[in-house]
Amino acid sequence: MSASNDKILIIGAGGQIGVELTENLSTIYGSSNVIASDLKVSPYLPNNPFEILDALDKNALFEIVKKHGITHVYHLAALLSATGEQNPMFAWKLNMESLFHVLDLAKEKHIKQIYWPSSIAVFGPTTPQINTPQYTVMEPSTIYGISKQAGERWCEWYFKKFGVDVRSIRYPGLIGWKSAPGGGTTDYAVHIFYEALKTGTYESFLSENTTLPMMCMEDAIRATLEIMHAPAEKIKIRSSYNLSGLSFSPKEIADEIRKHIPNFKMSYKPDFRQQIADSWPKSIDDSSARIDWGWKEKYNLEALVKAMLDNLKTKT
Ligand code: NAD
Ligand code: AKB
Numbered sequence: 084m085s086a087s088n089d090k091i092l093i094i095g096a097g098g099q100i101g102v103e104l105t106e107n108l109s110t111i112y113g114s115s116n117v118i119a120s121d122l123k124v125s126p127y128l129p130n131n132p133f134e135i136l137d138a139l140d141k142n143a144l145f146e147i148v149k150k151h152g153i154t155h156v157y158h159l160a161a162l163l164s165a166t167g168e169q170n171p172m173f174a175w176k177l178n179m180e181s182l183f184h185v186l187d188l189a190k191e192k193h194i195k196q197i198y199w200p201s202s203i204a205v206f207g208p209t210t211p212q213i214n215t216p217q218y219t220v221m222e223p224s225t226i227y228g229i230s231k232q233a234g235e236r237w238c239e240w241y242f243k244k245f246g247v248d249v250r251s252i253r254y255p256g257l258i259g260w261k262s263a264p265g266g267g268t269t270d271y272a273v274h275i276f277y278e279a280l281k282t283g284t285y286e287s288f289l290s291e292n293t294t295l296p297m298m299c300m301e302d303a304i305r306a307t308l309e310i311m312h313a314p315a316e317k318i319k320i321r322s323s324y325n326l327s328g329l330s331f332s333p334k335e336i337a338d339e340i341r342k343h344i345p346n347f348k349m350s351y352k353p354d355f356r357q358q359i360a361d362s363w364p365k366s367i368d369d370s371s372a373r374i375d376w377g378w379k380e381k382y383n384l385e386a387l388v389k390a391m392l393d394n395l396k397t398k399t
Contacts, residue, residue, distance in 0.1 A: 094136060156194055164228065167226045186249065203364055212366075216368050223362075251323035254298065255327065257300050259300025309378065310376055
């Protein structure tokens, strides 16, 4: 699976996905071969080599790639949907320019392979919302979604034009217990667990029947490693793959939490994120990922809620 001279750089390693990806990649490649980088050190990161790196600084990125002999880059740094709407020009700059820097490194043959995540945010209000197909109408209404859709087109273009081995998944909302999410519309589905355990109450910023596609972090990390380790000929989509785990609404997750915490109380106060959520799919057709590289999720709602509560209880 991993060649002995593979060296990994994770950009944005201190975030919700990066912390867990750093741990998992270290198990495969060895900690000394997995370099974590971010704007600042995160207390959640394991004890890997760490570099302060602003993903917008192309020269600094190149120096780190040379210094460590990096072969594979997992590029996670981005502004997400909610923070992106609050700072649209910067979201566009960060999400696009940093991707170009990484794609150019591969084009110039300094690195061999790139992972770059896309999102269900590439879809918009005119997209079919149930079992959203891989290929369909895509008119995203957030700057985040627009940047992810454009990023997908650029990834495919770099693959076709220059043979850049870039691989990507359109993650749904991700739910994990090891680190907090950063500025997304699906974040309520993580915060709810912290508040359920701490106060027994939660005020949701999405309305009770807002169903969205979601996924347990463990499944998302496994999918990321599976797509990256699949033989190149199995990766038939070089923009980004639809990926499905489960779908639920705030009411449904609250009902499931109540099976463990019977007095848990949920209230609803939708804010600007409601409009974003309303523009996204409710469920995803990921048959291409299943057929091409064998994707299958493990977690349903029952298993996800139990894992989150059990793990957070021992963490706090
Ligand atoms: P996050 O906000 O938790 O983490 C992003 C990390 O990037 C942070 O640690 C931040 O400090 C870092 N960062 C920000 N600006 C940077 C810069 N200029 N240079 C270097 N680092 C910088 O986000 P996440 O949830 O871990 O998401 C990672 C990626 O996955 C993003 O591209 C996001 O769009 C994508 N994604 C996430 C989800 C999800 O539910 N978490 C869903 C779909 C797609
Ligand atoms: C967000 O809500 O912005 C992210 C995503 C689905 O891309 N979690």
